[in-house]
Amino acid sequence: MAAMTADQKFTRLVGRREAKIVLNRAGFDALYEGMTDGLVELGGRILEDAKGNAHRDAAAAARRGVAMMADTGYVSVWAQGKLVHGFGQVAASQNKPRGVKTPKDQVVVVVAFSSPVAHFNELGTVAMPAQPFLTPALMANVANAGPYVAGAMSRRAARKGA
16 A cells, blocks of 8 residues: 555645534624624713713704704614614614625624714814814723623623533
């Protein structure tokens, strides 16, 4: 019988190892769900901070016939291209905000305000200086994202394992 070449030995070894690898789908799903839970918590914290800084002018809102800008905030989490969790009017309608990409292999969290004047306050105009409210909230909370996501993933994994 002819001796095996190095390539044949390697192929045989890899084939044996691949046969032993089994994906724990339940554990994987628990971690994935935990990630979305953590991002919802983080998005909610960012939204609450931003609402506290948002411009509130009931008279101007009444003149325009819309809700106050601070009341139009929402959070939505998209996973595998689908809405998996969210709160607020826009998230409830299950409409993806224009311009947001939700790739099939990623988890995307959207924290935004649907007010037609929110971007003017956030970025400013020629006649008005910027009065950012969402960016400071984002920058204050994004550095602490790890505990939100890791904690939620641990809780989900513990529930699935029990």
